[in-house]
Amino acid sequence: MIDYDDATVRFKALAHPVRLQILDMLRGGEICVCHMEAALGKRQAYISQQLMALRDAGLVESRKDGLQVFYRLVDDITADLLDAVLGPVEAGGLPVLESCPCPNCNS
Template sequence: MPDSARQKPYSEISARLKLLAHPERLQILDTVRRSSQCVCHLEVLLDKPQPYVSQQLRVLREGGLICDEKDGLNTYYCVCDLGVRAWLDTILGPVPAERSRPLAGCSCPKCTAQELPIEWVLAASF
């Protein structure tokens, strides 16, 4: 039996589900699956203190659900794993086609730029 066909133990699967079973973490995932976002963006979106947001991001990062990419002072998070995307598609529904917009109150380059950076436009239409 090939390893890909063998089901993971229930304890492993439920450990991953536990990371999803949390309203704020779920909203973070729903946001960063649309396009990568920085911590201050999520901070405004969730209306939670920055350490709180960073903490939940760490849980998701160490659980392998999101990846981080640093750019200067900012750290952008995104959903890189295709299997995770599939789970989110089932649980939250497919990613809507609409492009994400600058968020008032977020001071990151993405949200304050006059011209949209090309890689952001590409990411939004993922």
């Protein structure tokens, strides 16, 4: 028997433009919150709220490294859904952002 309520949780989490954009970034690999903040141009607290929603839905998980917290996708299903709707992940990898203090942006 298929659990439609279960699937609904996933789609609900996906049904939001900012969360979609975050997940889209995460297709390329794990990212720190500071990076999302710089890339999306939204307040930090707001991004953290959306990340909480994604965590609660079980779509992402986080890893703490010093002051930064890195997020990544939990499973391949989410990546497949994004591929189907947004198209394949864009090449080029994670851009270096001036305003981001994470190790990736400070060579």
